[in-house]
Amino acid sequence: MDVFSDPYNVDVYVTGFLWILKLTAASTVGALVLGVLLAAMRVSPVPVLRGFGAAWVNTFRNTPLTLIIFFCYFGLFSTLGFSVSDEIDLNNYWLGVIGLSVYTAAFVCEAIRSGINTVPAGQAEAARAIGMSFRQTLTMIILPQAGRAVIAPLGSIFIALSKNATIVGTIGLMESSNAMKELINANGDAVIPIFLVFAGTFAAVLIPVGYGFSWLANRLAVKR
Amino acid sequence: MRITRLAATFGALTMALAVAACGGDDGDAGSSGGASGIVGKASGDKKLVIGVKADQPGLGLQTGSSYTGFDIEIGKIIAKGLGVEESGIEWKTTVSANREPYIQQGQVDLVVATYTINDERKKVVNFGGPYYIAGQDLLVPVDSTITGPEALAGKKVCSVSGSTPAKRIQSDYKDAQLQQFDSYSKCVTALAGGQVDAVTTDDIILAGYAAQEQYAGKFKVVGKPFSEEPYGIGLKKDDSEGCKKINEILTAAASDGSYKAAWDNTLGKSGTPAPELDTTKMTNCS
Numbered sequence: 001m002d003v004f005s006d007p008y009n010v011d012v013y014v015t016g017f018l019w020i021l022k023l024t025a026a027s028t029v030g031a032l033v034l035g036v037l038l039a040a041m042r043v044s045p046v047p048v049l050r051g052f053g054a055a056w057v058n059t060f061r062n063t064p065l066t067l068i069i070f071f072c073y074f075g076l077f078s079t080l081g082f083s084v085s086d087e088i089d090l091n092n093y094w095l096g097v098i099g100l101s102v103y104t105a106a107f108v109c110e111a112i113r114s115g116i117n118t119v120p121a122g123q124a125e126a127a128r129a130i131g132m133s134f135r136q137t138l139t140m141i142i143l144p145q146a147g148r149a150v151i152a153p154l155g156s157i158f159i160a161l162s163k164n165a166t167i168v169g170t171i172g173l174m175e176s177s178n179a180m181k182e183l184i185n186a187n188g189d190a191v192i193p194i195f196l197v198f199a200g201t202f203a204a205v206l207i208p209v210g211y212g213f214s215w216l217a218n219r220l221a222v223k224r
Numbered sequence: 225m226r227i228t229r230l231a232a233t234f235g236a237l238t239m240a241l242a243v244a245a246c247g248g249d250d251g252d253a254g255s256s257g258g259a260s261g262i263v264g265k266a267s268g269d270k271k272l273v274i275g276v277k278a279d280q281p282g283l284g285l286q287t288g289s290s291y292t293g294f295d296i297e298i299g300k301i302i303a304k305g306l307g308v309e310e311s312g313i314e315w316k317t318t319v320s321a322n323r324e325p326y327i328q329q330g331q332v333d334l335v336v337a338t339y340t341i342n343d344e345r346k347k348v349v350n351f352g353g354p355y356y357i358a359g360q361d362l363l364v365p366v367d368s369t370i371t372g373p374e375a376l377a378g379k380k381v382c383s384v385s386g387s388t389p390a391k392r393i394q395s396d397y398k399d400a401q402l403q404q405f406d407s408y409s410k411c412v413t414a415l416a417g418g419q420v421d422a423v424t425t426d427d428i429i430l431a432g433y434a435a436q437e438q439y440a441g442k443f444k445v446v447g448k449p450f451s452e453e454p455y456g457i458g459l460k461k462d463d464s465e466g467c468k469k470i471n472e473i474l475t476a477a478a479s480d481g482s483y484k485a486a487w488d489n490t491l492g493k494s495g496t497p498a499p500e501l502d503t504t505k506m507t508n509c510s
Binding site for chain 2: 074187
């Protein structure tokens with residue numbers, strides 16, 4: 001493990017995982033907000049909104065993430081001139097967050113929609129009966145119950161998202177997979193140890209997270 | 225017991241990873257030629273597996289199932305010198321990150337893949353050559369005002385993530401903004417689109433891109449190399465006999481014109497004259 005006794009290498013490793021953390025954090029927020037909105041659209045009584053939601057899910061769920069991220073750079077930024085910052089790294093970071101968010105939102109939307117199906121129809125009927133609007137029914141009665149039912153699938157999506165964050169490396173952010181490439185390139189004598197450290201870091205963080213989500217899902221489940 | 229289950233999970237995981245890593249660095253060559261090393265394998269089996277790059281025009285480029293480029297030609301020269309026909313060569317695509325493991329595990333007999341000789345790599349593999357001394361350079365649009373690396377301040381430079389050229393820009397030319405992609409073709413696309421001002425890597429690789437038909441007359445290589453990258457031929461660490469043989473073959477190729485022919489048929493098409501192969505710089509194969 002003498003590769004990681006060099007402070008420069010440790011710095012590369014830490015920076016790589018910091019980018020992954022930042023990408024995951026920002027994209028989680030983006031994907032949750034977008035996903036809930038999309039789910040609301042897909043169950044709403046307005047056909048146009050339903051169609052938009054369905055189109056979004058079908059488009060982004062069936063496009064490889066690599067292509068989406070790639071399009072964020074070469075489509076959004078290069079061709080359409082959309083740019084967030086003059087700093088190359090920051091700009092690529094936000095382009096990556098946009099890509100990850102729109103992609104993951106499709107999965108979040110589907111998870112929430114399946115959660116809505118676990119809420120007995122009587123709940124919605126009762127809400128309508130006491131005069132609540134669609135919006136009130138959804139936000140006060142349906143979503144809180146649906147949300148508690150989908151903690152576990154959302155956990156899986158979150159874990160997938162944090163690993164998918166490495167794909168932003170394709171547009172040049174020095175996240176963990178690029179950091180790994182750099183270390184392997186400079187230390188040809190320690191390819192396997194470097195690989196194991198990077199893979200192990202993901203596992204060491206994500207396995208407890210997985211257990212955490214299971215625990216939370218049990219804790220919050222609606223006991224019917 | 226939750227704890228034991230956790231421990232078991234971790235145990236299984238490390239095992240899986242170890243298997244995925246193909247057991248680390250004690251792979252066996254699996255050569256059936258009797259004598260160890262490439263010389264024995266070549267004379268016994270009349271077969272060689274050569275690792276090359278698949279995505280570098282002019283050097284090692286895969287189109288369909290065939291490979292073309294200067295590295296490929298060098299590979300053919302070495303194989304011929306070892307007594308292996310072209311039909312006995314199996315080309316295998318390698319990327320930068322798997323060159324050492326491939327050699328150590330015996331997945332390939334030789335690596336000819338823009339493989340810079342350096343001390344870390346020498347610890348685990350042996351190098352024949354160098355067959356070419358490349359230098360880091362810049363590819364810019366023909367009308368660019370960039371004349372060398374010192375003119376990069378405030379400019380956007382593109383290179384491949386995690387590569388030596390990218391690292392050199394970060395450490396030696398801090399005023400330049402570095403955009404990284406996972407392949408040079410993306411860098412060249414960004415250069416053509418004007419998102420970056422220059423692409424940087426070894427001059428020989430840049431020349432290959434500049435020579436591509438779709439970019440004809442659009443780009444130029446600045447021609448002020450600011451590093452030395454000796455390209456070697458990688459083989460097993462303990463195969464010093466094979467390494468010496470490779471150096472003999474290269475020395476012979478430099479004098480009998482086959483080295484020049486390899487250049488002229490590939491990178492030379494862009495008009496760059498063949499370099500002189502300095503046979504005094506050959507590695508000592510220890």
